Amino acid sequence: MSTLLSFRDVWVEYGEKVVLERVSLDIEEGSFVSVVGPSGAGKSTFLRLILGQEGPTRGKVLLDDVALKPECNPDRGVVFQRYSVFPHLTVFKNVLFGLECGAAPFTARLFGARRKAAVEQAMEMLDAVGLAHSRDAYPAQLSGGMQQRLAIAQALIKHPRILLLDEPFGALDPGIRLDMHALVTGLWQERGLTIVMVTHDIHEAFKLSTRVLAFDKRRHDPHAPHRFGATATYDIPLERRSGASREAAIPSALLPRPSEGAQPTQAVAIPSIS
Numbered sequence: 001m002s003t004l005l006s007f008r009d010v011w012v013e014y015g016e017k018v019v020l021e022r023v024s025l026d027i028e029e030g031s032f033v034s035v036v037g038p039s040g041a042g043k044s045t046f047l048r049l050i051l052g053q054e055g056p057t058r059g060k061v062l063l064d065d066v067a068l069k070p071e072c073n074p075d076r077g078v079v080f081q082r083y084s085v086f087p088h089l090t091v092f093k094n095v096l097f098g099l100e101c102g103a104a105p106f107t108a109r110l111f112g113a114r115r116k117a118a119v120e121q122a123m124e125m126l127d128a129v130g131l132a133h134s135r136d137a138y139p140a141q142l143s144g145g146m147q148q149r150l151a152i153a154q155a156l157i158k159h160p161r162i163l164l165l166d167e168p169f170g171a172l173d174p175g176i177r178l179d180m181h182a183l184v185t186g187l188w189q190e191r192g193l194t195i196v197m198v199t200h201d202i203h204e205a206f207k208l209s210t211r212v213l214a215f216d217k218r219r220h221d222p223h224a225p226h227r228f229g230a231t232a233t234y235d236i237p238l239e240r241r242s243g244a245s246r247e248a249a250i251p252s253a254l255l256p257r258p259s260e261g262a263q264p265t266q267a268v269a270i271p272s273i274s
């Protein structure tokens with residue numbers, strides 16, 4: 001696998017507040033990377049850097065060895081926990097809109113053979129996420145799981161290389177989450193995607209990914225909590241593990257409550273900065 005994304009000593013600061021510091025890592029093409037960590041550790045900020053919604057204040061983010069511009073790009077699709085879809089458009093039009101908008105940015109309408117091809121593509125996408133039968137429904141008529149299927153279809157319709165998922169299953173019931181795990185894993189494998197997913201569910205991260213990154217602060221100033229930012233404190237490869245062995249790889253420090261049955265792990269805990 002080749003390196004797709006590189007973070008070189010990346011910092012994100014808002015005024016005096018340091019959110020991320022010294023983030024240096026590579027992400028391989030075709031990998032499925034989960035990002036975990038406490039609330040406020042900069043997980044979504046990390047995702048926004050990849051999305052191009054913002055740029056680092058120091059350091060570089062490279063895509064294919066070229067500095068990534070702080071602008072959204074069809075190379076990258078994103079799914080958020082909620083509100084990713086247009087409520088006033090049907091399922092079908094939600095997906096078609098992405099294609100029409102990309103191809104005809106001013107009118108967002110296609111005609112003739114181009115429209116026919118776009119319609120076929122949108123239907124294929126809806127089929128891939130299991131929503132073909134709901135093409136004429138509006139998002140409000142869909143369950144939470146179906147809405148997330150639609151959001152995934154919308155994100156994938158322009159064939160991005162990178163799919164960014166920000167807590168995509170956080171609002172779903174456990175049974176529906178399992179269906180979504182199967183869907184995302186299937187799409188990742190079939191389409192050769194690179195996925196970066198933020199999740200609060202450590203078990204989900206270890207179940208689905210080829211690699212887990214844990215973000216946290218290494219340095220704390222009790223008098224100025226904003227002074228130090230978070231960085232990747234654990235970098236855990238999982239591609240050679242399966243089933244129970246993945247669960248065993250969870251460092252007890254990352255579990256909400258340390259369990260007695262925790263096994264030794266091969267996690268790479270990145271050494272502290274003095």
Ligand SMILES: Nc1ncnc2c1ncn2[C@@H]1O[C@H](COP(=O)(O)OP(=O)(O)OP(=O)(O)O)[C@@H](O)[C@H]1O
Nearest residue numbers: 014017019037038039040041042043044045046198
């Ligand atoms: N535009 C901004 N201006 C100032 N601070 C910001 C801005 N955007 C994010 N932050 C701060 O950056 C920190 C990290 O936010 P981020 O959303 O990346 O964390 P997170 O790890 O995704 O949190 P959560 O798990 O709660 O979603 C937070 O303290 C947040 O308040």
